[in-house]
Amino acid sequence: MNKYTELKQKQQEEVNNFPMFFAFNDKQFEEGMRELGLEPSETDKLYKAGGTGGFYRKTDAERLFTMFERHRVEMKTARENDDQFIYDMFDYELSNHEYVITYNVMDALDALGLTIEEVNNNPKYKSNLEKACMDQREWYNKHG
Helix, strand or coil: CCHHHHHHHHHHHHHHCCCEEECCCHHHHHHHHHHCCCCCCCHHHEEEECCCCEEEEHHHHHHHHHHHHHHHHHHHHHHHHCHHHHHHHHHHHHHHCCHHHHCCCHHHHHHHCCCHHHHHCCHHHHHHHHHHHHHHHHHHHHHC
């Protein structure tokens, strides 16, 4: 399996299991509050997750930020230490952003939070991106 997607899936599962809810109307908000063990009137005990429609208990804020920081460190560590992970992340994101149609790597790099300068200045990134691009083109030429 793709090491990058394995890590993304593991992290997404943890986020999905975190005690928070998304609401886009009053009924969903009331149901979500009850799922968190709160009454709909106890809005002072909530934080809103940006403009996403997400809500979580203030008492869970530190746990949420700790989880996101751990996810960031896990991703950074994998990117620094594992050539297969680096290749897999480029291969996945190139495919996900239709590289074989556009021949443009920028959408994939944006999804990874990388700039072309960062890739060009990191030999592991550069060589793995080049290999993933070549493999994507070869696959498309055979199957496309």
